[in-house]
Amino acid sequence: MLLMTEKKTNPDMLMKKHLSDTVALALAGVTTSHGWTLKKAVQSGIDNPDSSIGVYAGDPESYTAFATLFDPIIKEYHRYDMSGHKSDFSLAGLPVENLDPEGRYVISTRVRVGRNFQKYAFPSAISAEDRAAMEAEIVEALKGLPGTLQGEYYPLDGMSEENRQKMIADHFLFKQGDRFLESAGVNRDWPKNRGIFFSLDKRFLVWVSEEDSMRIISMQPGADIAEVFTRLATALDFINQKVQFAFDPVRGYYTTCPTNLGTAMRASVHIRIPKFSASPDFEHTCKELGLSIRGIHGEHSESADGVYDISNKRRLGITEREIYSQLYQGVKKLIELEKSLE
Ligand code: ADP
Ligand code: ARG
Numbered sequence: 253m254l255l256m257t258e259k260k261t262n263p264d265m266l267m268k269k270h271l272s273d274t275v276a277l278a279l280a281g282v283t284t285s286h287g288w289t290l291k292k293a294v295q296s297g298i299d300n301p302d303s304s305i306g307v308y309a310g311d312p313e314s315y316t317a318f319a320t321l322f323d324p325i326i327k328e329y330h331r332y333d334m335s336g337h338k339s340d341f342s343l344a345g346l347p348v349e350n351l352d353p354e355g356r357y358v359i360s361t362r363v364r365v366g367r368n369f370q371k372y373a374f375p376s377a378i379s380a381e382d383r384a385a386m387e388a389e390i391v392e393a394l395k396g397l398p399g400t401l402q403g404e405y406y407p408l409d410g411m412s413e414e415n416r417q418k419m420i421a422d423h424f425l426f427k428q429g430d431r432f433l434e435s436a437g438v439n440r441d442w443p444k445n446r447g448i449f450f451s452l453d454k455r456f457l458v459w460v461s462e463e464d465s466m467r468i469i470s471m472q473p474g475a476d477i478a479e480v481f482t483r484l485a486t487a488l489d490f491i492n493q494k495v496q497f498a499f500d501p502v503r504g505y506y507t508t509c510p511t512n513l514g515t516a517m518r519a520s521v522h523i524r525i526p527k528f529s530a531s532p533d534f535e536h537t538c539k540e541l542g543l544s545i546r547g548i549h550g551e552h553s554e555s556a557d558g559v560y561d562i563s564n565k566r567r568l569g570i571t572e573r574e575i576y577s578q579l580y581q582g583v584k585k586l587i588e589l590e591k592s593l594e
Pocket of ligand 2: 307
């Protein structure tokens with residue numbers, strides 16, 4: 253299958269589709285309080301003609317200031333009617349048993365959410381000064397996490413290259429932003445005031461100032477999706493009391509990229525399905541199940557040995573509980589299909 257590594261022009265880029273001359277004219281003079289403009293919002297799509305979306309926001313205000321461009325993109329990407337964001341982290345009544353207790357298919361499970369501050373610009377637009385202040389606030393907020401969630405913060409600046417590469421290869425740490433994020437301004441002042449917090453067992457992690465100000469992550473080997481999900485929910489209950497996140501009743505949690513709005517949740521497994529993934533039905537089946545396919549080193553990477561990163565496509569117009577269910581049922585189906593070909 254083709255993953256998006258080469259720079260082909262995407263005729264269906266949502267920015268191009270929705271940026272009519274009328275919209276461009278109406279938004280031409282608009283600047284948010286953190287200095288985000290139409291030019292900055294669309295720069296990534298212009299520089300990267302293979303983009304699927306092609307826009308980024310600079311701050312919470314971008315979503316209202318540039319709503320005539322952003323809202324149609326949001327509606328189309330998430331298939332969302334703007335009727336209001338609903339959150340539900342409960343798993344009551346849902347199946348929670350491990351789908352692959354022998355570990356034949358599912359290598360690991362990860363659930364993350366993106367979060368940004370109400371008072372700061374997003375990593376695309378934040379000043380060096382605010383980035384430093386925000387980092388200090390995040391480190392402070394993560395102090396006192398309960399039980400096994402407790403951990404330490406490790407700034408990127410000053411981390412040994414060997415350690416950094418190992419943590420990336422082991423799927424814990426983020427890389428410098430790709431060309432899409434570079435054009436959106438996210439890599440400015442790299443690697444200053446970026447870093448990673450993790451618990452002793454590396455099952456709870458927080459990325460600081462990657463694409464979003466915070467990426468809050470729960471992950472572990474194996475297929476216990478319920479345990480991974482519940483750990484994240486517990487951590488969020490705690491962090492929500494400490495930080496005022498940027499949130500909108502219609503668009504949910506505000507994120508740098510419109511694809512992450514709403515729950516801002518991506519729940520994924522690394523799953524080994526060499527037979528089914530080689531079949532012509534693979535992409536279509538995942539699409540029907542509401543699942544996206546990524547390579548094993550994350551977005552825009554390739555797969556290896558029939559192992560894929562499978563996750564929910566929608567993040568808005570869906571609750572966290574529904575995302576859990578979608579991944580759970582999807583993984584169940586993919587394992588059945590792989591077994592039927594063995
Ligand atoms: P996100 O947008 O969710 O942060 P990326 O695609 O950028 O995701 O991936 C970030 C890192 O997380 C990569 O190293 C990727 O391989 C890793 N990752 C994603 N899902 C899983 C998983 N289920 N198990 C282990 N690592 C994962
Ligand atoms: N801007 C890129 C595009 O439009 C990536 C979009 C989704 N990925 C992300 N990391 N936000 O194709």
